[in-house]
Amino acid sequence: MASQTLAKCGQTLRFILRLDRVWLPVWLVGCLVLALATLQLFPGFAQTEEELTVFGEMLKNPAVVAMCGPAYGDGITFGIMYTQMMLVWTACLVGIMNVLLVLRHSRRDEEEGRTELIRSLPVGKASSLTALLVVATASNLVIALVTAAGLTAQGVEGVDLAGSLVYGAALGGVGLVFAGLAMLFAQLASTTRGAMAFSLGALLVFYLMRAAGDMGGDAEVLSYLSPLGLALRSFPYFDNNWLVVLALVAVAAALVVLSYVLSVRRDQGAGVLPQRRGRSRAGRLLNGQVGLYARQLRWVVLAWATGVLFCGAGYGSVFNDMESFYNSNPMIQALMGATGTDSYSMMMSVISTLMTIVACIAVVPVVTCVLHLRAEEGKGRLELVLSRKQSRVAALVGSIGIALFVAVLMQLVAAVGTWAAATLAMGYDAIGIDVFLITCINHLPALLLFAGLAAALYGIAPRLTPLVWVLLVYSFMMIYLGGFLDVPQWAMDLAPFSLLARYPAEEFELVPFVGLLLGFVVLSAVGVVCFRRRDLR
Amino acid sequence: MSVITTKGLTKRFGKVEALRGIDLTVEQGEVYGFIGPNGAGKSTTIRVLLGILRASGGTAHVFGRDCWHDAVGIHERIAYVPGEMNVWQNLSGGEMIDLLVRMRGGSDRGYHDELVERFDFDPTKKCGSYSKGNKQKIALIAAFSSDADLFVLDEPTSGLDPLMELVFKDCVQKVKAAGKTVFLSSHILSEVEQLCTRISVIKEGCIVDSGTLQEMRHLTRNSVTVTTRTDPATVLDGLQALVGVHAAKVLNGQIFFHMDNNATASVMGYLTSQGVEYLTSTPPTLEELFIQHYNQ
Numbered sequence: 001m002a003s004q005t006l007a008k009c010g011q012t013l014r015f016i017l018r019l020d021r022v023w024l025p026v027w028l029v030g031c032l033v034l035a036l037a038t039l040q041l042f043p044g045f046a047q048t049e050e051e052l053t054v055f056g057e058m059l060k061n062p063a064v065v066a067m068c069g070p071a072y073g074d075g076i077t078f079g080i081m082y083t084q085m086m087l088v089w090t091a092c093l094v095g096i097m098n099v100l101l102v103l104r105h106s107r108r109d110e111e112e113g114r115t116e117l118i119r120s121l122p123v124g125k126a127s128s129l130t131a132l133l134v135v136a137t138a139s140n141l142v143i144a145l146v147t148a149a150g151l152t153a154q155g156v157e158g159v160d161l162a163g164s165l166v167y168g169a170a171l172g173g174v175g176l177v178f179a180g181l182a183m184l185f186a187q188l189a190s191t192t193r194g195a196m197a198f199s200l201g202a203l204l205v206f207y208l209m210r211a212a213g214d215m216g217g218d219a220e221v222l223s224y225l226s227p228l229g230l231a232l233r234s235f236p237y238f239d240n241n242w243l244v245v246l247a248l249v250a251v252a253a254a255l256v257v258l259s260y261v262l263s264v265r266r267d268q269g270a271g272v273l274p275q276r277r278g279r280s281r282a283g284r285l286l287n288g289q290v291g292l293y294a295r296q297l298r299w300v301v302l303a304w305a306t307g308v309l310f311c312g313a314g315y316g317s318v319f320n321d322m323e324s325f326y327n328s329n330p331m332i333q334a335l336m337g338a339t340g341t342d343s344y345s346m347m348m349s350v351i352s353t354l355m356t357i358v359a360c361i362a363v364v365p366v367v368t369c370v371l372h373l374r375a376e377e378g379k380g381r382l383e384l385v386l387s388r389k390q391s392r393v394a395a396l397v398g399s400i401g402i403a404l405f406v407a408v409l410m411q412l413v414a415a416v417g418t419w420a421a422a423t424l425a426m427g428y429d430a431i432g433i434d435v436f437l438i439t440c441i442n443h444l445p446a447l448l449l450f451a452g453l454a455a456a457l458y459g460i461a462p463r464l465t466p467l468v469w470v471l472l473v474y475s476f477m478m479i480y481l482g483g484f485l486d487v488p489q490w491a492m493d494l495a496p497f498s499l500l501a502r503y504p505a506e507e508f509e510l511v512p513f514v515g516l517l518l519g520f521v522v523l524s525a526v527g528v529v530c531f532r533r534r535d536l537r
Numbered sequence: 538m539s540v541i542t543t544k545g546l547t548k549r550f551g552k553v554e555a556l557r558g559i560d561l562t563v564e565q566g567e568v569y570g571f572i573g574p575n576g577a578g579k580s581t582t583i584r585v586l587l588g589i590l591r592a593s594g595g596t597a598h599v600f601g602r603d604c605w606h607d608a609v610g611i612h613e614r615i616a617y618v619p620g621e622m623n624v625w626q627n628l629s630g631g632e633m634i635d636l637l638v639r640m641r642g643g644s645d646r647g648y649h650d651e652l653v654e655r656f657d658f659d660p661t662k663k664c665g666s667y668s669k670g671n672k673q674k675i676a677l678i679a680a681f682s683s684d685a686d687l688f689v690l691d692e693p694t695s696g697l698d699p700l701m702e703l704v705f706k707d708c709v710q711k712v713k714a715a716g717k718t719v720f721l722s723s724h725i726l727s728e729v730e731q732l733c734t735r736i737s738v739i740k741e742g743c744i745v746d747s748g749t750l751q752e753m754r755h756l757t758r759n760s761v762t763v764t765t766r767t768d769p770a771t772v773l774d775g776l777q778a779l780v781g782v783h784a785a786k787v788l789n790g791q792i793f794f795h796m797d798n799n800a801t802a803s804v805m806g807y808l809t810s811q812g813v814e815y816l817t818s819t820p821p822t823l824e825e826l827f828i829q830h831y832n833q
Contacts, residue, residue, distance in 0.1 A: 111626075111665075191626055191665065278629025280660040286632055287639045296625065380623035387587045387617040389642035391609045536589045 005264070007124035013131035016105055020135075027097045028142060035090050035171075036150040041481065042078050043156060052076055057331050059084055062215060062321035063350050066314060067357070069232040070214045070223075072239075077158030079237030082151075083167060088210070089480075091231055092203060094143060094171050095178035098136060099199040102182035105132045108192045110269055125264055129183070133256060136179040144172030163237030166245065170231040173248030177227040178203070180255025187262040190271030197303060204307045211314045215321065227251065289390055290398045297369055301406050304365035308410050309417040311361060315354040316421030319431070322347060347431070349505040351439060353479065355414065356497050359443040360476045362410035363450045367468050369403040370454040374462045377537055386536065396455060396528050403451040411440035411447070435504050442503045445516030446496040452523030459527030462537070471495075538601065540565055540687055540718045541586065545595035548581055555581045557742040558595065563720055563735075568713050570733030571722040572827065578742040579722040580620055583691050586720075587617060599687065613642050616685035620692040620722075622672040624664035630675055631660030637679035648682040655704050669696035681708045688712060688719045694728060706732060726823035736823075738830055745830055753826055758783065758795040759818045761804075765792070766812035775811070779803060 017024075046052040056076030058064065065071065069088050073080045106129070109115045118128065148168035152161045182199045189195040206226040213223030214232070223229030227248060234244035266272055285291045326333065326343040373395060376382040386392060415436040423429050450468060457464040475495035482492050492498040496516060501509040541563035548556040556578050563569045573579050584590040585597055588608025597604040599611045624633060634649070653660055656674045664672070673696050680688060688709075694702050709719055709732050723729050729736060730750065737747035746753060765772050769787045776782050776792070781800025786793055796804055796818075808816070821829075 193626075277661045278632060278663055280629065280631035282628075282632040282635035282639070286628075286636050289640070292625070292636060292640075296627070380619075380621065381625065383584070383587075383589050384619065384623060384637070385640060386589060386608075387612060387615070387619075388637065388640040389609055389613040390640055533591075535591055536584075 005124040005126045006130060007122055007127060009124065009127040009130050012118070012123060012127045013134055016131055016135050019105075020101075024101070024135075024139065027101075028139060028146075031090065031093055031097060031143060032146055032150060034093065035086065035147050036154070038086055038481070039078075039082055039151055039154055039156055039159065042082055044486070052078075054331060055081065057329060060325070060329075062318040062325055063315070063354065065214050066211045066318045067354070069210070069229075070216075072235050073237075077237060078156050079158040079160070079163050082156075082159065083232075083236050087167065087170065087232060087236075088207070088228055091171055091174040091228055092207065094140070094175040095203050095228075096200070098140070098175045098179040099182040099196070099203070101136060101139065102132060102179050103186060103192060103195055103199070105135075106183065106186035107189065107195045110186075111190075111192050116268060119268060126260060129260065129263055132183075133179075137176065140172040140175035140179070143175060144168040147171055158237060160237065162240050166234050166240045166242065167236040169242070169245040170234040170236065170248070173245045173252070174227050174231045176252035177248055177255065180252040180259065183259035184255050184262070187259050187266065188272045190269075190273065194271075197299070201303060201307075204310070208310050208314055215318065289385060289394055290402065292385070293369075293372065293399060293402055297372060297402065297406075300368060301365055301409070304362070305409060305413050308358060308362050309413045312355075312358050312414040312417030313421035315358065316418035316423075317425045319347060319350075319422045320425040320427075322350065323426070345505070348435075349502075351418075351431070351435065352502045352505040355418065355436070355439045356443065356479050357476070358414045358418070359411070359440070359447060359497065360472065360479065362407070362414060363447055363472050365410065366403045366407045366447050366451050367454045367472070369406050370399050370451050371458065371465055371468070373399050374458055374465055377462065383536055392532050393528055396459065396531050397524075400451060400455055400524050400527075403454075404448065407444060407447040407451065411444055412437075415440040438508060439503055442500055442508060442513065443497065445513055445520060446500060448520040449496045449516050449523070452520035452527070455527030456523040456530070457527075459530035459534075461534075538565060539563060541569075541599050541720060542601075543582075543586075543595065543597045546582070546585065546592055546597050547594040548578075548585055548590060549593045555742055556585070556592075559739070559742070559744055561737060561744070561747075563718060565718055566713070566716050567734045568709060568719040568721060568732050570729035570736040571720060571739065572724060572726065572729055572736060572823075573739035574724060577739045579739060580691055581742075582739070583689060583720075583722060586689065587612070587615070614686040616641070616680035616683045616688045618673075618676040618680045618688075618690045618693045620695065622669075622676050624667070624672055624675065626663065626665030628664050629661055630658065630664055630667060630671070633664055633675050634660065634679045634682075637676070638683055641683055641685070649678070652678045652682050652708075656701060670698060670701065673697060674701070677705060677708070681712070686717055688717060690719065690721045690723075692723055692725075693721070694723075694725060702728070726827060730823045738827070740830060746826075750823070754798075754820050758797055759801075759820055761794055761796050761816065761818045763792050763808060763816045764790065764814045765808065766814060772808075772811050775807060776804070779807060 046055045053076065056071070059076070059081065060071045064084075069084050071084060109118075109128075115128065119125075145168060148161070148164040151159055151164040151167060178199070181202055182195065185195040185198040189198060206228045209222040209226040210229030210232065213220045213226065213229050223233065230244055230247060234241045262272055286295060323343055326346060373382065376385075382395065386395065415433065419431070419433045419436040422431055450472065453471065454465060454468045457467060471494075475497055478487065478492055478495040478498060481487075482495075482498070499512045499516060501507060501512065539562050541561055543559050543561045546556055546559040546561075547554065559578070559582055561582075571579055571582070581590065585592050586599060586604050588604050588611070591605050600614060602611055604611065628636065631653075634653075638649075656678055658671065658674045658678065664675070667675070673693065677693060680690070694705055697705060706728070709721070713719060719732075721729065721733060733750070735747070735749050736753065738745050769790055769792050772792060773785055773787050776785050776794060779800065780803070781797035782804060783795040783797075784793075
């Protein structure tokens with residue numbers, strides 16, 4: 001029986017590796033380069049013992065804790081600094097990699113009918129899932145070991161082998177949990193979109209849970225319930241808590257077992273959650289391209305809007321802690337005072353940075369609204385639309401229009417969410433909604449520039465569109481680390497957000513605002529013109 | 538006025554020449570068959586006619602307008618059924634039919650409910666869960682409930698069961714009776730034989746033959762079975778000496794052979810002189826024409 005359910009598992013395994021022979025190494029190397037290259041930068045932050053201590057105090061800032069994770073240890077070392085600033089984000093990246101890896105070989109294959117083809121061969125029921133499990137486990141093991149080796153090998157003071165092993169293992173552990181989670185959702189949802197939405201939604205919820213929990217107090221239990229929060233509590237380079245890694249692996253194992261049970265019990269092609277019946281006639285709104293695309297995108301947009309709302313609220317809720325942090329910390333007061341900064345201007349600077357990060361997140365749904373045309377074309381559905389009385393111009397301009405609407409929506413939600421949470425936390429309207437609104441509107445042209453770039457690349461050649469995501473990750477890195485590092489100005493300016501005034505820390509400037517808007521219009525026009533001239537795939 | 542005209546139409550994908558000079562003329566009110574095996578260029582031709590692909594050379598006009606530049610205006614009068622139906626998984630079948638009809642811009646002829654019933658289609662299920670044949674019905678119902686002037690059907694019956702094929706044929710007859718034009722691409726020859734007035738055969742990106750089924754048969758051979766009073770072996774020798782007789786053989790006392798149409802008079806004269814007892818002559822089926830073209 002066992003040999004029946006696992007028949008041809010080895011061949012399936014080799015098949016997955018063959019399919020992913022580029023995809024998987026690119027992700028692994030990408031994650032590792034990001035993790036390893038950043039460590040090099042840390043000794044540059046603080047050259048003397050004193051600077052290091054000040055930096056340690058900065059890391060206790062509630063805004064930093066909410067964004068990255070809790071400060072820990074008896075004294076600050078580069079290892080602890082690195083963990084606090086990098087672990088959560090790298091873990092998110094590894095988590096996303098695992099979700100994509102698992103879903104592309106489970107629910108997507110099943111939805112597109114490939115699993116049926118494989119299962120009609122003498123291949124066991126559980127072979128695909130087992131092969132996938134082996135690939136995912138091996139990938140996470142590679143990430144854990146190579147990260148540990150890479151971190152230790154750089155010989156940075158305070159980054160020892162024991163700590164690096166825990167750091168790497170925590171990363172791999174989070175990866176495994178997300179692999180398990182994606183496997184489970186692949187059984188529950190009957191579409192790839194659904195499984196993807198559940199998995200990435202879980203990632204966001206786990207991030208927010210640990211942001212709330214890491215602020216301390218009774219809420220800290222939330223951090224233990226989130227794999228991201230749990231990973232942070234392995235405290236590498238201090239406690240080196242291997243129990244946390246064991247707990248992560250145990251959770252992953254439980255998720256995998258549950259997936260297996262569901263997978264052998266359910267029908268091929270179906271999900272555990274039932275399919276709902278639809279309407280027999282279309283509603284009034286479903287009458288053209290914009291109606292169709294709006295309908296296709298509404299849940300995605302709603303999910304991201306909720307994410308942006310919670311993210312803004314999460315950041316907004318730390319402003320109260322930040323004020324007391326400033327008032328109770330003479331060292332920070334001295335440091336800030338020397339440069340002429342008081343608690344208010346520090347707050348303005350933090351608002352500027354945090355809202356830029358929220359805007360970076362909001363770029364994702366905006367670009368998705370443009371690039372969904374690429375998916376429509378790839379799946380042969382755009383042909384169905386364009387063979388009717390529908391023009392290519394309307395297809396692309398309509399999608400850009402939806403992106404424009406979504407950009408405004410996201411920024412409004414971000415402003416209101418942050419303001420509301422800040423006001424609730426501080427007990428009075430300390431900052432004013434106008435500050436948040438102007439901050440978010442100031443970022444709008446940068447969001448739109450990404451939409452314009454997506455449109456231009458799609459119009460020229462659909463295969464170029466991943467470059468938009470490269471620019472987004474680059475921009476995020478510049479915002480997140482650029483301030484700490486001596487990055488040359490031109491490198492900063494490649495990120496659209498850096499071109500704008502850092503409102504409210506600086507005065508609002510009209511020139512870059514209008515400039516980026518023009519860039520958006522020009523790029524969109526390029527996209528439309530090129531799209532009209534090329535063949536559909 | 539011709540509804541579809543192409544002259545020397547070519548299409549290259551990189552180095553591959555998918556179409557190598559297609560000349561087509563489809564007149565108002567006819568049902569035009571476009572036949573050829575997989576990969577011959579049928580769908581590529583249709584995609585150029587729809588302005589989805591841009592021709593590399595030659596011209597393509599529908600309703601006298603350029604297929605690429607006036608695509609949107611042309612589509613207002615076209616109903617298109619693709620060979621492979623790609624659906625929006627999360628729409629119901631009914632929603633997708635309405636969407637397709639509305640996006641064409643023309644009016645619904647009010648046949649929607651009748652067609653849904655005749656095609657035995659459940660419009661409340663999500664599109665993702667339909668079988669291949671049911672997905673095809675979405676496109677067919679959307680097409681035949683519209684008041685288009687030209688129906689472009691790319692292998693429309695793939696996946697349909699025989700009963701549904703009958704409904705389909707009936708729909709085509711109806712639009713033909715209403716004076717509409719139908720461009721039917723297919724490799725199911727019986728379907729083309731029953732429905733089409735004129736036919737083009739495409740092979741490796743070239744039109745190798747076109748005309749009415751009658752005209753095409755004239756160019757070809759009939760199969761003849763005959764029994765005579767005279768000894769079959771003698772008749773066989775006599776037949777083989779005649780021009781226009783091919784593959785003659787004797788089996789169980791019957792003589793079988795193929796005969797060029799223009800040799801009919803001389804062959805019949807000879808057979809009569811040998812005392813014909815029984816004779817059948819069948820025109821070639823489209824299948825045989827097709828196989829004849831493709832074995833060349």
